[in-house]
Amino acid sequence: xxxxxxxxxxxxxxxxxxxxxxxxxxxxxxxxxxxxxxxxxxxxxxxxxxxxxxxxxxxxxxxxxxxxxxxxxxxxxxxxxxxxxxxxxxxxxxxxxxxxxxxxxxxxxxxxxxxxxxxxxxxxxxxxxxxxxxxxxxxxxxxxxxxxxxxxxxxxxxxx
Amino acid sequence: xxxxxxxxxxxxxxxxxxxxxxxxxxxxxxxxxxxxxxxxxxxxxxxxxxxxxxxxxxxxxxxxxxxxxxxxxxxxxxxxxxxxxxxxxxxxxxxxxxxxxxxxxxxxxxxxxxxxxxxxxxxxxxxxxxxxxxxxxxxxxxxxxxxxxxxxxxxxxxxx
DNA sequence: GTTCCTGCAAAGAGTTTGCATTGTG
DNA sequence: CACAATGCAAACTCTTTGCAGGAAC
Numbered sequence: 001x002x003x004x005x006x007x008x009x010x011x012x013x014x015x016x017x018x019x020x021x022x023x024x025x026x027x028x029x030x031x032x033x034x035x036x037x038x039x040x041x042x043x044x045x046x047x048x049x050x051x052x053x054x055x056x057x058x059x060x061x062x063x064x065x066x067x068x069x070x071x072x073x074x075x076x077x078x079x080x081x082x083x084x085x086x087x088x089x090x091x092x093x094x095x096x097x098x099x100x101x102x103x104x105x106x107x108x109x110x111x112x113x114x115x116x117x118x119x120x121x122x123x124x125x126x127x128x129x130x131x132x133x134x135x136x137x138x139x140x141x142x143x144x145x146x147x148x149x150x151x152x153x154x155x156x157x158x159x160x
Numbered sequence: 161x162x163x164x165x166x167x168x169x170x171x172x173x174x175x176x177x178x179x180x181x182x183x184x185x186x187x188x189x190x191x192x193x194x195x196x197x198x199x200x201x202x203x204x205x206x207x208x209x210x211x212x213x214x215x216x217x218x219x220x221x222x223x224x225x226x227x228x229x230x231x232x233x234x235x236x237x238x239x240x241x242x243x244x245x246x247x248x249x250x251x252x253x254x255x256x257x258x259x260x261x262x263x264x265x266x267x268x269x270x271x272x273x274x275x276x277x278x279x280x281x282x283x284x285x286x287x288x289x290x291x292x293x294x295x296x297x298x299x300x301x302x303x304x305x306x307x308x309x310x311x312x313x314x315x316x317x318x319x320x
Numbered sequence: 321g322t323t324c325c326t327g328c329a330a331a332g333a334g335t336t337t338g339c340a341t342t343g344t345g
Numbered sequence: 346c347a348c349a350a351t352g353c354a355a356a357c358t359c360t361t362t363g364c365a366g367g368a369a370c
Contacts, residue, residue, distance in 0.1 A: 024323090026324090026326080046358095061327090062327065062328080062362085066325080084241065084335095087359085101285065112287065114284060120274055124272050128270050133301060137295065137298075142291045184345070184348095185344075206334075222354095223352075244360095246333080323368105324369075325368075326366085328364095330362085332359100334357100334360105335356105336357070340353095343351090344348090
């Protein structure tokens with residue numbers, strides 16, 4: 001599915017969720033959802049806020065936080081807790097569930113899917129008589145390429 | 161190895177690390193290391209600080225944070241970033257590397273070791289030409305026991 | 321018109337930093 | 346006695362909250 005089509009589908013899902021819950025369809029919510037689906041990935045709330053401001057949209061930080069909560073609730077956005085920094089978000093519609101590998105040298109975030117992970121998680125949860133709802137696997141790693149093009153960027157996730 | 165013996169070994173390692181780096185052996189560092197090795201697990205900085213205060217030790221929050229950094233640096237303590245809350249710490253000497261399963265109903269933290277995980281991580285890192293240094297796998301799950309004894313406790317990790 | 325949502329600014333949690341004082345080597 | 350470590354408080358980052366005004370239904 002093309003990016004605009006996914007965005008449209010996301011908007012439709014949001015609308016359905018809002019009317020079902022008796023909540024309101026506001027410009028702000030549409031704008032935020034669009035930015036997330038067409039322009040950003042692995043962003044934090046403040047980056048999203050600045051992005052919207054630069055586009056000339058006057059949306060407050062509070063609304064950004066509120067709307068992110070809403071979008072996570074209705075499943076259109078996923079929330080991640082990597083090391084120290086702020087909470088990061090990602091669009092989730094039309095994307096396979098995946099995990100993350102963080103480069104300790106440049107802060108780059110790589111995504112991967114490993115089909116072996118699901119059974120492991122199920123097995124562990126069963127051992128404790130628990131029903132798993134979600135998981136986060138984060139691998140922290142260094143680049144082995146001698147001339148990694150990212151080496152120049154500022155490292156993140158470095159110490160904590 | 162018995163708990164006091166592990167603590168002693170940890171103190172020895174700390175001393176060695178300090179002299180090697182030209183740093184100072186202080187009462188505070190010894191007290192903090194001892195509390196971590198003998199009295200606490202999955203604690204945050206503030207819990208550790210209150211714990212020390214209750215024992216009659218007057219150690220400042222700043223020193224607690226500094227010392228935790230130091231202990232993580234020299235490998236005696238592990239740092240974890242679970243969902244929203246504060247950073248958690250754990251003693252690491254004499255313990256196998258393990259991952260965590262968090263109960264969404266009561267906030268309990270279970271530990272598990274899965275030998276299949278290592279190869280998966282190696283494989284993923286190799287795919288990206290990266291050298292993995294550490295990882296965090298967190299499984300969030302609900303209890304399936306109808307009368308979970310923990311159900312009464314305050315849930316943590318519930319929403320974010 | 322009612323209720324939800326927004327924007328603003330203040331508060332809050334967790335952590336870091338600056339600086340004078342203390343204490344180790 | 347030099348310089349690292351401590352204690353204290355203020356600053357800082359990220360996020361939440363309270364409340365008045367404004368927009369959706």
